[in-house]
Amino acid sequence: MTSHTPNIRPIIRQLDETTANRIAAGEVVERPASAVKELVENALDAGAQRIDVTIEAGGKRLIRVSDDGCGMTADDLPLALSRHATSKIDGSDLLAINSFGFRGEALPSLGAVGRLTITSRAAGADGAEITVTGGKSTPARPAAGNRGTVVELRDLFHATPARLKFMRSDRAETQAVAEVLRRLAMAEPFVGVSLTADGRNLFRADAEQGDLFGAMQARLGQVMGRDFIDNAISIDAERDGVTLTGFAALPTYSRGAAVAQHLYVNGRPVRDKLLTGALRAGYMDVLAQGRHPAAVLYLSCDPQLVDVNVHPAKAEVRFRDPAAARGLLVTTLRHALASAGHRASSTVGDATLAAFRSEPAAQTTPRPQYQMDYRPSAMARKAAFDLQAPVIDPMAAQDPGFAESPSARFEETEDGDHDVSAPLGAARAQIHENYIIAQTEDGMVVIDQHAAHERLVYERLKEQAEHAGIPSQALLIPEIVELSENDATRILAISDQLARLGLVIEAFGGGAVAIRETPAMLTRLDAPALIRDILDDLADQGASDRLRGRIDAVLSSMACHGSIRSGRRMNAEEMNALLREMERTPKSGQCNHGRPTWVKLRLSDIERLFGRRD
Incomplete structure (x- = not known):
């Protein structure tokens, strides 16, 4: 139904920049984890080797992202807060994208719904700081700081309080932030990442060394757990200009939900129906009903072969030849699982072994404060040995057997x-x-x-x-x-x-x-x-x-x-x-x-x- 009165022509109005930014923020920033994702991706695009994230109240009260990237000058800061201003692309080819960000919407969107402060210093330049509250920014001013950038976002959604009603508990929002950071950490093993929530260190992954495959394996072992790496098959295949690498777990190392499936396209974490469907197809006849595979897979191809400009959150992609991408993933997984032979998790x-271990008996009396000799006496040992000896039937003509016949053959x-x-x-x-x-x-x-x-x-x-x-x-x-x-x-x-x-x-x-x-x-x-x-x-x-x-x-x-x-x-x-x-x-x-x-x-x-x- 329309809200205007019949026969009265509605008036078309140009929305002001603040309102436009708040609308854009609704697409880009759904929750604190979305804000952390955008800020960490900006740090990665800036060439950071170390990224530290601090949050309070699940990110609703405070989000601070510090990096040691290239930084910005005082002249760059006001431009960075303008919509569709970016250093990632020049606009000539929207398919030639080699960075995480390219829309130029994240910072102005965050400034429209929270209290945003950016402190940055580029190499060979003085540090500068700028503040935005509810879409209103102050002029850049001098500030002290090391090379890199510190973005501090306080009171997220204070300018749009209705959005706060849709936030979950602090604990749930903190878990969402941690999951986002882990996914990005698995994409960049040579970058150190940490997360501190309400004063507690929740996650830390130091930068890995060595070759890419070894660094990736070490990072995944740290994030996914050592058991995942011990029970995973390495994946390395290429077809028609598309490369697939990573690790896929054995079928017997499965999960009750699809929580251990991480897919990347050109280093970007994605949640794509085509790829998740291909992952299920690769494990089609080896998983128990209700179980889900665990895998971390990286698809790499020429940026011209994949469109990442599908959704503002950039979580979905569209391949020029989806059948080729799907076919590579399915056939590679099936071949890898077949090559694993008889391996089991x-x-x-x-x-x-855990099933064999008996439960510890309840402690009914306090332990003595002195040492006791629990070694059995000679008489007790002789009685025990006699009970274990074969039972000899003097009337039987056959060889002696055990008192209780074994159930095994x-x-x-x-x-x-x-x-x-x-x-x-x-x-x-x-x-x-x-x-x-x-x-x-x-x-x-x-x-x-x-x-x-x-x-x-x-x-x-x-x-x-x-x-x-x-x-x-x-x-x-x-x-x-x-x-x-x-x-x-x-x-x-x-x-x-x-x-x-x-x-x-x-x-x-x-x-x-x-x-x-x-x-x-x-x-x-x-x-x-x-x-x-x-x-x-x-x-x-x-x-x-x-x-x-x-x-x-x-x-x-x-x-x-x-x-x-x-x-x-x-x-x-x-x-x-x-x-x-x-x-x-x-x-x-x-x-x-x-x-x-x-x-x-x-x-x-x-x-x-x-x-x-x-």
Whole structure:
């Protein structure tokens, strides 16, 4: 509905600069974390080697960003506070952008909604300071300071108090600021970064040294945690002028939410649907339901191939050839995960050890203040040894056995045939007719025989389908699907890909398409609904793996029914053959449902469980 009275022409007014800046601030500065992001990116563009951020009350009361970059002169300061004034680009080519910022909106927007003070000194020039409150600036005045810039923003949104009602708690805003700073720190490993909140040091990452890859690995280990690096696969690929580097975690090192996914385009952190969809596709058949991959990936290309001028926050990008970027990410991830072979996350073993450790007993009496000798007496030791001795039945003709028969079956094996130096060791026993115990050089491995063989059969079925193609079944009466002309053109453009997966379609005139054949293994398939789902994926992500996913689900089910069942006894040769095949098969570290197929326990950790090591 319109607010003006009918038959009365509304008057067009030119908004004043202060109002225009406040409107712009609503797009650029959504919350304190947005302000920190803009200021830190400015510091990075200024060539800073050290950036220190201080906030109070989640950034609502104070945001201070100090850097040792190139700085500004007294003449630069008033210009820096003007809208669309920037040193990053000259305006001749909006695709030739090699900096974080380029719009020239951040500083005037911050000055329009808060109390902004900028103190700066360039090399060979005197220091200067300028203040802006509610869009009104003072003349630049002399100020003392080291080379670089200090931007201090107080009382954010004091000029637009309605925005304060939408702010979250101080703790939540502080966490958002810390997340922004960590994401930027992962993009620039050679720059030192710190965050102090309400007097407490929350985050610090010193500048890394050495080559780029080593510096990136060290920075990610500091920000993401050592476990991430220990359980990640290095990524390095290039295609058609687009380079993909970074680290992708093993499928068994997954998260309950998409909180450990960090994507960068030409060094800029982005949240792009195309790339996040490609990341999910790369892990399509190796993750458990409800789990999300962890990855830090850097896409680099000629700035002419990607448009970052899509949104004021610059969190979205648009590729000139989105299919090429997506294809590179998907195929590289799948190849890397396949190359990882039987690897599984080390955190699985840590969780297993934690399950073995008993809970400490509640302390009911105070500990004595004197030392006691807890060594058992000779009589007590003899009684303990007698209780552990084999029970001998004088009426039995067989060899003596243990008082309680073990639940495991131990297989006699020739040491020369099965070497414990193999990655998964040599099988020594099977317990509960489902778990294989193997001995390695430095510990032991527990294998879920059904889950492991299920993955092996699944990978064989996928390989056969890849080489022989997915068999299709012709329909007696083709199914006609009525679509818009745009949708029909879009689905027919990928008809060759669908045909390789057993779904054959062709144009039927106007916006209709005819479904001639469907994959034979997909019984009771609602083909028209599948076509529309694929079209939704194409509209949302530019590509679709929906049909591939359904076929993989059928192959997975076939593998489940065709693999070694739980409860089946295996001899030593069968168990060791399974271990060797696991070592040769891609993705055998997790079953078809994303669960680990094996767990490794180091001997040193086992000894600690029994108090043999400190």
